[in-house]
Amino acid sequence: MSTQVGLSGSAGPGDAFDSDCPSRAVLDHVTSKWAVLVLVALSRGDHRFSALRRAVGGVSEKMLAQTLRTLECDGFVHREVAPTTPPQVSYGLTALGHGVTGHLTGLIRWIEEQLPEVSAARSRG
């Protein structure tokens, strides 16, 4: 008997430890190389495409567009187009987006603060 009741399907919360659970895909999207930084950047306020690209150091236009599309599809980011010439597109977080990003900002801040400890551990190990 397992101590865990595995309800597969749409009922109940997901189980990220189950390789078939759709939460795995969401986890992969959210923790992907650029998504973390994009989400945290957007938590500081709405950004235009180019502003976002400047904020997230090292991201290519292709990957930024791709990351934004994925996050928009998952409902974390909303896209707003102003009908000017040229069209000005601005990105921001949805309510769902603010939810995940809360955890991510905490994570990033922790890493930035504990970086000396990690570097020390790495040079030891």
Place this chain on the structure above:
Amino acid sequence: MSTQVGLSGSAGPGDAFDSDCPSRAVLDHVTSKWAVLVLVALSRGDHRFSALRRAVGGVSEKMLAQTLRTLECDGFVHREVAPTTPPQVSYGLTALGHGVTGHLTGLIRWIEEQLPEVSAARSRG
């Protein structure tokens, strides 16, 4: 004049938005596909190699060993070998490991709970 003072080098906390900052590497390690699940699994207590492999659904032996080595190198995981035959190796979190994992468990729990919302958004988008 930029509004941001960029102190590169070892002084002060890192800046994950700078592509040259070493915190990027740590972020990539911690948010990698398997590291998230391994860390959260270990937060529930020490695990042997095979137990860990069973806990984290879908991970191969190679990737588990590789992930554990990276996390051990960064000082998040400690490895303990019991001098029995065959040697029993057990893995657990260090103090540093408990620090990051706090944020990760929050993230995973949030995703598992909000999965219906995300799925709904995805089918809409």
Place this chain on the structure above:
DNA sequence: GTAAGTACGTACCTCGAAGTAAGTAGGGGA
């Protein structure tokens, strides 16, 4: 006239992340 910016889409290519499979060395069970 030319260059640069805005907001992407698309094509091409590379390199490494990750999967598969097998080897290792000792011990215990069928």
Place this chain on the structure above:
DNA sequence: TCCCCTACTTACTTCGAGGTACGTACTTAC
């Protein structure tokens, strides 16, 4: 006797994430 279990390592292979580069349609600036 032979296979399985533990805890990995190594070799081979694949596939896709991600980089580079260019196109687009329009505007502003020099």
